Amino acid sequence: QQQVKQSPQSLIVQKGGISIINCAYENTAFDYFPWYQQFPGKGPALLIAIRPDVSEKKEGRFTISFNKSAKQFSLHIMDSQPGDSATYFCAASGSSGGSNYKLTFGKGTLLTVNP
């Protein structure tokens, strides 16, 4: 049972455009929703995260939009740059502060930003 569904699998955007990646979750106990960015040959790294008490979080060109009732959240990359080309993973977890913390990841989106 896939608990976090991510789409699209791949995305091609022109430089300066907006990249949008969507995720949906099933477990209503999830209370922490991070996005990880992974460059080729590297491990994933935390990009931005949100908790369900807010509907949007913005950090620079990156924004998470969160819809609790629909159990969906998305990553928007404004003014996309070639350096943003990477694989993006959404994830979800419950008990983020506890010792039993486990992240469930989506399958990933390969973003290519053309110059």
Next chain:
Amino acid sequence: NAGVTQTPKFQVLKTGQSMTLQCAQDMNHNSMYWYRQDPGMGLRLIYYSASEGTTDKGEVPNGYNVSRLNKREFSLRLESAAPSQTSVYFCASKRTGELFFGEGSRLTVL
């Protein structure tokens, strides 16, 4: 800052051979994790350790064993490697919700 260090970075095994992937972190984190990454499958949790002396199964534990040797080190062992275990393995440690990943160990089982 070394962060999370994994060894080896690359390994080729024959079916039935055994090996251990090593992971060490220098951030004094309590929790550590092993994930595998396969094309189109995302990151799947194999085992995790919430603290020194404890380990628990994740989503795909079959065929693997782990040891939390001390607070710094968390190793993953394949007792009898199978081609289905060909993957990239990532170790991670946690600080207040954020996972810090190593650069991965690419394992091929022939």
